[in-house]
Amino acid sequence: MATGRTHRPATRSRGIPEATVARLPLYLRALTALSERSVPTVSSEELAAAAGVNSAKLRKDFSYLGSYGTRGVGYDVEYLVYQISRELGLTQDWPVVIVGIGNLGAALANYGGFASRGFRVAALIDADPAMAGKPVAGIPVQHTDELEAIIRDNGVSIGVIATPAGAAQQVCDRLVAAGVTSILNFAPTVLSVPDGVDVRKVDLSIELQILAFHEQRKAGEEAAEVAAQAAAGAPAAAAAREKSATDQGPDGDVPAVMPA
Amino acid sequence: MATGRTHRPATRSRGIPEATVARLPLYLRALTALSERSVPTVSSEELAAAAGVNSAKLRKDFSYLGSYGTRGVGYDVEYLVYQISRELGLTQDWPVVIVGIGNLGAALANYGGFASRGFRVAALIDADPAMAGKPVAGIPVQHTDELEAIIRDNGVSIGVIATPAGAAQQVCDRLVAAGVTSILNFAPTVLSVPDGVDVRKVDLSIELQILAFHEQRKAGEEAAEVAAQAAAGAPAAAAAREKSATDQGPDGDVPAVMPA
DNA sequence: CAGTGTGAAACTTTTCACAGCT
DNA sequence: AGCTGTGAAAAGTTTCACACTG
Structure with missing residues (x-):
């Protein structure tokens, strides 16, 4: 969204957020699987589940590409595969x-x-x-x-x-x-x-180290949880984790590309 | 993050931002290299360059761990290696x-x-x-x-x-x-x-697809650039890229962990 | 005085929630 | 009736710039 969107409301302009770009391949993979199973259309909810993100994020992401869905229905699988491939530059090899x-x-x-x-x-x-x-x-x-x-x-x-x-x-x-x-x-x-x-x-090794960090955290929380559980009454089960979401974040990092 | 940080200002509390966690391994690697060369101290500027990030970000990151530097001097390499290792949970194996x-x-x-x-x-x-x-x-x-x-x-x-x-x-x-x-x-x-x-x-393949996206973009920009260069006078050389920075983003994505 | 540590500003990304289309 | 598309709010991240300290 860098350069204003002032006019040219129709043809999707440039400036797709980096975070969105990083997820397009994920959507493309999920769509390709649907395409192979000859599924004709898919809702944001279903596709999001298949890609491991939430549907609001997916719809927002697609909104940067243009309006490729049909309200009340969903997205045409083949059409979306094509549009995303094109956007990613995969129509050439x-x-x-x-x-x-x-x-x-x-x-x-x-x-x-x-x-x-x-x-x-x-x-x-x-x-x-x-x-x-x-x-x-x-x-x-x-x-x-x-x-x-x-x-x-x-x-x-x-x-x-x-x-x-x-x-x-x-x-x-x-x-x-x-x-x-x-x-x-x-x-x-x-x-x-x-x-x-x-x-x-x-x-x-960077990925492993990031996992180790969270792993260590869990060990600590477990102890705290046990303590809390002992002290308090009962409801401490799934209360620990900080983020929930169905998400499967890419980048983990914000890996982002780095024009150096 | 989640649970407030209301009090407990002193002892670095929990809640290191995910983006910071993702960079700690990078710093650790750079520091380990310095340690092997027996470099005793390093400034945020030098270390940032070695890790491929900018120094403001590095200092902010370290500020979440605590105050491990010495103003006017820099950071003690060995000490930092230890602190980051501990934070990442690498003191155990x-x-x-x-x-x-x-x-x-x-x-x-x-x-x-x-x-x-x-x-x-x-x-x-x-x-x-x-x-x-x-x-x-x-x-x-x-x-x-x-x-x-x-x-x-x-x-x-x-x-x-x-x-x-x-x-x-x-x-x-x-x-x-x-x-x-x-x-x-x-x-x-x-x-x-x-x-x-x-x-x-x-x-x-996700990584490659992200690269392809940017690669395609470059091709487009090049054309636009040539056009602009032809039309305008001269200064069009390095004006294209959108982000600059010495950064080498991890995650590329915001890869982020995904407690699922 | 060189260089850290950090509030505050700027920017990016995610989430919410609902108007609007089919 | 159902689901997309999107403003607006919230959350997270980066950058700025400077007070402070060894």
Whole structure:
């Protein structure tokens, strides 16, 4: 909602909130499942449940895309799939390179959901000469020396870094220099990139640490609860948790993209 | 947050904002690196740069933990490492089970940063009988039949699901029934869990789709930019991006935990 | 005087609740 | 009658800017 909405009320304008963007893939997945089961329409309530969010949030999110529902009825599944795909830029397909073909890189290469929606693994790249030529997930691994050529020849703009932490920044620099402008980083490092390049980070140990924090909290609360229960009368059962909601928050963080 | 903060101004009370919690692991990692280089103190500016956030945010975050800095000087690295570790519950170590030992599960089992900070892989579990006994990352894989016993015998409260999507909910149910209260889910599914169980989700294709959205946006802006540049005089270079910041947002999303 | 700690302002995201369409 | 679309309120997060302290 950055630039005013003053006029142009019809054609949904730009400026979809980042939090909404982060949820669109979730909706898309739920819708795709419905589509496969040939469900023709769905209400915000049902779709929200399938996506793990609440319906008010979902309706608000969709309102940023336009008015694609029918009052009293719900949303047309196929139509919404198309609209969200388009909004996410998945009507074209994006060639992606994966750099670092260890266990993780191989797992990513084998990941089916990859190809299924808008992405194509254009190349697998590894620094180990012994890997060169070896096929992983049916794609021959190429040596890092080829990186620049691969990026240019395939018009790759999205790169996935699955290397050890030590190599990540260097790989990142080369990717960016060769023209990549979006990076998904699995290495546990903060990457620095020039303006205009987006980096998203996936980090196992950070996720675990966040869980540990809450886990620890629960242990503490349990003790408090027992005490309270002992002191007071009876009703202490489900009274502890702070947030409830049917939500399944993404980002956990507000992960947000970071144009760096 | 929820319960008022009315009194108790002194001792840092409970209720650290979720967004702050999500960044603590980032700070911890940066601090650990400094510690290894034997750097004794660090300013909010330096540490923020290392963690990829801005210094105001970092100071605000630390203010929720207490006053651990020294005005005019900065923060004592060792002391902060300890305080953050304690806050995150990493002074104890958490036994973790990984269910689903495919490429991804193996990658996770081999992930070093795992053991390094507060977590211990208590067991690897897979449904394939052929895997049973086979060691991965030095740990023998056990069959799913043993799941409940493993959880109970090891006092596991954190589980990692790295199975195919189809098996995830079922595995989740068993983990929860056996006593697990925190789950890190790598399968592309929305898990439903009872109240009091936290789920965090890591999803490759969602991340890629978010990148695709921004990538598409860039392409559009580029065109607009060129047009504007042609029409106007000259200054259009770095004027495009909407957010700037040195930030490297986690969550990308607001991933947030979801007490479900 | 360099640099923390923090109120207050600005912005973003979520939730509420209901008018309005089909 | 039912369900969407959305203003408006509430909650959460980030940024600003400066008083205060070692």
